[in-house]
Structures are given as C-alpha cells and as structure tokens.
Amino acid sequence: MQINGGVRFCEQGMKASIRAMHVQSEVLGIINENVTGFDKVGFQRREPVVSAFTEYIGIHGLSSTIDDQPGRIMVSKNPLDISMANKGYFQIQTPEGVKLTRDGRFKLDKFGNLLDLEDNAVLSDAGIPIKLPVVPDNAEQVVVNTKGKISVYDKASNELVEAGYLGIVDSNGIAVLNPDVKQGYNEHSNVILQNEFLAVKPVVRNFEANRQIFMMESQNLQKVIQQLGSAS
Numbered sequence: 455m456q457i458n459g460g461v462r463f464c465e466q467g468m469k470a471s472i473r474a475m476h477v478q479s480e481v482l483g484i485i486n487e488n489v490t491g492f493d494k495v496g497f498q499r500r501e502p503v504v505s506a507f508t509e510y511i512g513i514h515g516l517s518s519t520i521d522d523q524p525g526r527i528m529v530s531k532n533p534l535d536i537s538m539a540n541k542g543y544f545q546i547q548t549p550e551g552v553k554l555t556r557d558g559r560f561k562l563d564k565f566g567n568l569l570d571l572e573d574n575a576v577l578s579d580a581g582i583p584i585k586l587p588v589v590p591d592n593a594e595q596v597v598v599n600t601k602g603k604i605s606v607y608d609k610a611s612n613e614l615v616e617a618g619y620l621g622i623v624d625s626n627g628i629a630v631l632n633p634d635v636k637q638g639y640n641e642h643s644n645v646i647l648q649n650e651f652l653a654v655k656p657v658v659r660n661f662e663a664n665r666q667i668f669m670m671e672s673q674n675l676q677k678v679i680q681q682l683g684s685a686s
Contacts, residue, residue, distance in 0.1 A: 471668035473512040477504070478661040480513050485653055488645045496557030497643035498522060522625065525644035527636060533593040534560045537641035538622065539634035545577040545621040546570050552577065554625070556641055562586065562593065578618040579629060586617045598637040
C-alpha cells in the first residue's frame, strides 16, 4: 500500500492582484490616520503588521500595533493639563467601561470631581472616581507631583490636602510606578511626519505594481474571450 499526500495551491492572478491592492489600500489608510493624528493630544501612531500569508488571505492577514512611546510634551497654560514623560495611560470611566488614554486634558466640575473633556470621571489608583475634598477657587490651587499624587489647597487650614493618586497603568492594566507626571503640559502625538511620508512610497509602488498586473491579466482575458467568440 502506498499513501501519497501533499498540498497544492493554484491562485488566479487577477484575484491575487485585487487582494494585494486591497491590503495596500488598508495600509495607506493606517498611515493616513497617523498623519491626521499628528496634532492630536495623546494620539499614538499605529504600525501596520503584515503576516506571512497575507498574499493568500488578504486583509485578514493585516493587523496593527500601537506605538506606545511618549509623544511631544509641550507647555500648557492650564494647571489641570497633565502629561507623562514615561509610558502609561490614565484611566477614564466611560459609559462603555474603563478607557485608557494619554490625553490628560482634565477639568473640575462644581463639586470637585476630576473629569476629562467629555465629562467622564478620571479614576484614581484605587479604581474610583477622583473627587477633591475641597473645591478650589481656581485650578492653580491644585498640585500634582511626578508620582501622580493630587493635592488641593485648603483655605481653612492653609495647607495642601491630599486627594489621591491618578490611576496610571500600562496597556495590560498594571500600575506604573514611575510615570513622571508633568503638570501644566500637554502630550501631543508621537507621530514623525517624515517617517510616515517615507513609509508611503513602497506601499504606493506595490499598489501600482499589482494594478499593472491586474490590467495585464484583464487584457489577456479579454483577448481569450474574443478569440473564443470568433472561433464559435
């Protein structure tokens, strides 16, 4: 008895070209999103990841990773603008659950609750919304140290009163011990425009190459159809 086995794969050129152009279009979309987010506070660039079998399975083999390197830190005039020089994320309580963000543009409501720009509660290291024990007259009476400890000036006692620590974690939800918090600063994106523009060139070349192959295959198919039609 003899057993024969193997794997055979026959791919049509036009399908392969269309699939490749689709993948390159999605990659261009990721790069375009990075360029668009260049001036956004807290934006982190996405890096396209193409698997070894993408030429066979198309966009299902395309994914992306987040570049978690800190972005450009710039001075702000608002004491409630908080940024981090190290990796990490603020925790925000949203209606959809806890959200991680690098956007530290915060504000206070009339009750002393610390909120983000969309009125979501900022969470402490204990996982509860941060509420100041004393409502300050102005934001300059709020002090945040490099560890994320929040204090507020109490006029009655003429001293700083602790309000808790910012809940700063990594992408896995583990607390960051040394976030190097900067009060009065905004962190802009970590996108380098020059690198994004350079990344576009090979993607466009690959797209054009597959487009040319598709057009050649299409022309050959048209010739075959015409010949079959004339023969009949």
